[in-house]
Amino acid sequence: MNAESLDGRLLFAIPKKGRLHEKCLELLAGADIQFRRHHRLDVCLVKNHSIALVFLPAADIPSFVGKGNVDLGITGHDVILEAKMEDHVTEVLQLGFGKCALQVQVPESAPIQSVDGLAGKRVVTSFEVLAGEYFREIDDRAQLSGDSRTKIEYVSGSVEAACALGLADGIVDLVESGDTMRAAGLHAIATILQSEAVLIKSNTPKHPALSPLVQLITSRIAGVIAANKYVICEYNIPREKLHDATAITPGRRAPTVSPLEEEGWLAVSSMVEKAKTALVMDQLVAVGAEDILIFNLDNCRV
Numbered sequence: 001m002n003a004e005s006l007d008g009r010l011l012f013a014i015p016k017k018g019r020l021h022e023k024c025l026e027l028l029a030g031a032d033i034q035f036r037r038h039h040r041l042d043v044c045l046v047k048n049h050s051i052a053l054v055f056l057p058a059a060d061i062p063s064f065v066g067k068g069n070v071d072l073g074i075t076g077h078d079v080i081l082e083a084k085m086e087d088h089v090t091e092v093l094q095l096g097f098g099k100c101a102l103q104v105q106v107p108e109s110a111p112i113q114s115v116d117g118l119a120g121k122r123v124v125t126s127f128e129v130l131a132g133e134y135f136r137e138i139d140d141r142a143q144l145s146g147d148s149r150t151k152i153e154y155v156s157g158s159v160e161a162a163c164a165l166g167l168a169d170g171i172v173d174l175v176e177s178g179d180t181m182r183a184a185g186l187h188a189i190a191t192i193l194q195s196e197a198v199l200i201k202s203n204t205p206k207h208p209a210l211s212p213l214v215q216l217i218t219s220r221i222a223g224v225i226a227a228n229k230y231v232i233c234e235y236n237i238p239r240e241k242l243h244d245a246t247a248i249t250p251g252r253r254a255p256t257v258s259p260l261e262e263e264g265w266l267a268v269s270s271m272v273e274k275a276k277t278a279l280v281m282d283q284l285v286a287v288g289a290e291d292i293l294i295f296n297l298d299n300c301r302v
């Protein structure tokens, strides 16, 4: 592929590996963005849109988008802040996956059990900017200066091993289930931030004329995300209980209410958050709903 074949195409950056990669491929498929990636090639043309996908490390995507080298990207909120690109990109959609927290961790058995206790000691991390900012404030508060300030050291991976190896008194690392942390004999003593995957666009895009295409892709991806997040809930309800029932299932805009052939009964259809399905069904039963059905959504536009 040469630079000419990219001419005029919207450049869309996707994590090339790691935690976000597979989910991004599912999103692209759901949004009908068709491509065939040749082995080891990190740029590929989309067949059915004027788009080229660029596969990059998740941590590099904020700078590429922020500097306008690519127009659109998917990455973690955490690495946008770490790259100091929050003023150069716009987070257009939260994608509901890649959820994790950046936490300060210490060995469970260690005498140090607070961030104030860790101030002035050695902290190992892949997030040296965010960890640096966090401990700068703590050091300032404790009025530490010179060599007595916290020493932040960068490693690119396997951060959780640093304490056991004697390299650190504490670490700053991402936590999702907590399995990695617990397996390393660590526990969290503070949360620096919460993160999830986001769709970002450049504040200084390479192809400003392609902003309608950015909107189209955003709307398609929003549809796929909403379809994963919501189910359709249908039920029958006596007319006098309608108000109570629709308070439980208000829908995104409003529930659809239709008459039933049986006198005094109505049918209601409404979008409900998938995570709340069981609770909503319990509450509907309690107010007198019957024949409650839940349907998955393949796709939608909201």
Ligand SMILES: Nc1ncnc2c1ncn2[C@@H]1O[C@H](COP(=O)(O)OP(=O)(O)OP(=O)(O)O)[C@@H](O)[C@H]1O
Pocket (backbone or CB within 6 Å): 017, 018, 019, 020, 057, 058, 059, 075, 076, 077, 078, 079, 097, 098, 099, 100, 174, 175, 176, 177, 195, 196, 197
């Ligand atoms: N355990 C996790 N659970 C959920 N999301 C995570 C987790 N770890 C990382 N992430 C998110 O995924 C992003 C990329 O992290 P990941 O460690 O997968 O990247 P990588 O370094 O490119 O890949 P690899 O670790 O395979 O080298 C992070 O910036 C964060 O937003």
Ligand SMILES: O=P(O)(O)OC[C@H]1O[C@H](OP(=O)(O)OP(=O)(O)O)[C@H](O)[C@@H]1O
Pocket (backbone or CB within 6 Å): 018, 019, 157, 158, 159, 160, 173, 174, 175, 176, 177, 178, 179, 180, 181
């Ligand atoms: O709380 P958990 O569910 O255990 O997830 C946390 C782990 O996930 C990430 O690493 P990843 O496994 O992506 O590999 P890496 O260390 O090579 O980045 C992160 O750096 C933690 O090590």
